[in-house]
Amino acid sequence: MSASLTPYEERPEGGALAAPAGRKDPLRWPARSWVALLIFSGVILLDGLDISMIAVAIPEIQREFGISAAAAQWLVSAYILAFGGFLLLGGRCADLFGRRRVLVTGLAVFALVSLIGAFTGDAVLLIVSRFVKGMTAGFTGPAAMSLLAITFPEGPHRNKAFGIFNLFEASGYSSGLLIGGLLAALDWRYIFLLPAPIALLLLTAALRFLPPDPPRSERLRIDLGGAATLVAGMLLLVFTVVSAADAGWTSLRTIGGFALSGLLLAGFLAIERSVKQPLIRLGIFRNRSLVAANVSAALLYGGAMGFQFLIALYLQNLLGWQPLQMALVLLPAGLMVVVLGPKLGPLISRFGVTRVLLVGLVAFVPCYLLMLRIGPTPDLWTVLLPASVLWGVGFALSISALMVAGTSGVDDHEQGLAAGLLNSSLQVGGACGLAVVTAAIVPGTELEMLTPGVVAILAFAVLTLLAQLIHWRR
Structure with missing residues (x-):
């Protein structure tokens, strides 16, 4: 990072925006900084919504097209496959060809493919549209995150910005089930249609309010x-x-x-x-904070995806609850993100990123321990709702802290790469966690089959905590 630059001084990457001199509160931002942050946050909100909304529509899509459950699951898996596969390339392309350019192009493709998916009558084309959307998210996600990193200087400003960014990201994931349930009650095609106008709105705002990418003096060659x-x-x-x-x-x-x-x-x-x-400078891995953040991100998301899968299996498959009922159980998690999100910047600035991260990671341990107590009748007040609150606290604190840690000490011209690495770790870790939990549970409908899966996500939580403790001691 350019240490000589003061907050909001004009930066060579077209990032940080100047604030009026003499302002009493150094963390008060001008309006255009807030607009830029809302654009970046809207992109990650859109990604979260698109991943989680589809889950509740799979049974309806399966019935309409007459496809098997295994084929229908590729509506989720195709997105994850493309998202995880293109994140590193997407992050580096943002560094090389311009973050605003990559962001705008990706949003345009995302909107177009959303419309194709909403109106197609072919199951194969529907799955292909999900793959292409995941691929474009692999470009827009790192571009938005790296734009945020160069717009807000390292320290209290970036901490505050990432807290708000994480608020939108977690809200997208947590509200996606609720919104998806409401839309699926009308028609599952609305789930595919909704992202299109959101993407077009973000695209228009990016063209209007984000500064153009700076010209490159050297000739770029693609590896x-x-x-x-x-x-x-x-x-x-x-x-x-x-x-x-x-x-x-x-x-x-x-x-x-x-x-x-x-x-x-x-x-x-x-x-x-x-x-x-x-394409990727391997020397970036000498940054120990970046490496530790990526390891922790993979483990954390592995447990988080496993938790969501298990609680859906328990409430919907075993207890027969509707998706909307399950979404309401997870609502406290979303509310904790909303409450803690705006406070994360000051918390990280006061206590340090490592301490905030450790508190967040600790919260997952009692959350998953509570899941060992689930029984044939749902225990809302002493098991499900407390677990939801703890999961929300852990997710809100940990993800923001990992984003700060994973981009700290990284030069501006490699912020896209750092963002791509962190997002790749999250997605690959989530896919691995889901696969491990799926392998751990015994096929069937018995309640006992969930116990090995809960033990698996508890192991993920403990390993995540140990990874950060080892890094902290060093």
Whole structure:
């Protein structure tokens, strides 16, 4: 980062915006800074909504198109596959070709594909539209996050901005089930249609209010070999993880998938060491805070995705609840995010990012311990609602702190890469966590089958906490 720049001084990347001199409150931002932050936050809100809303529509889509449950699950898996596979490339493209340019292009494609998905009568095209949307999110997410990082200088300003950014992200995930349930009651196609006008609104605002990308003095050359091996390796890795539960962890397809993805990623590393303009500068991994944040992000999201899967299985499949009822149980989690989000900046500035992160990670442990007490009748007041509150506290504190830690000490020209790495860790970790939990539970409808899954997410929570404690002690 450019340490000589004061808050809101004009920066070479077109980021931080000047504030009037002599302002008493140094953390009060001008209107255009707030508009920029709302655009960035709206992009990540859109991604969260689009991932979570679809879950409640799968049974209706399955019935309308007459497809199997395994095929219908690819409406979720195709998005995760493309999102996780293109995040690193998307983040680096934002650094190389301009963050505003990548953001606007991605939003335009996102809106178009949303409309195609809403009106298609073909199940295959519907799944393809989900893959393309996941791919575009792999470009827009890192672009928005890196724009935020260069707009708000490292320290209290960025801490506050990431707190608000996380508020929108978590609200998208937590409210997606509720909104999806309401829209699915009308017609599942509204779930595909809703993101289109939101994307177009964000696109228009970005063109109107975000400064143009600065011109590049040097000639850019695409590391085609690195891009091809990276995308192929990441896509195959995420695909193998997502499909492992069906194929079997010890099957030839799963073992071969992991082996081949490992070879592709090893080839990518070899290419990056030899080319003059690598797609990813490997020296960025010398930043220990960045590495620790990525490890913790993968473990945290693995447990979080497993928790959402288990509570949906318990309430909907075993107890017969409607999606809207389940969404109301998770509402306290969303409310905790709303309450804590605006306060995270001052908390991180006062206590430090590591302490705030540790408090958030600790909250997941009693949350998952409470899940061991679920029984044949739902216990709202002593199990489900307290678990929802603890999960919301942990998610709100941890995600913002990880975003701050994962971008601290990173130069402006590599913020897109740092954002792509962090988001890749979240998505791949979430896919792995879901696959592990799926493999841990015993097929059937008995309540006892959930216990191994709860133990698995509890293990994720403990490992996440240990990873940060080890980093902190160093």
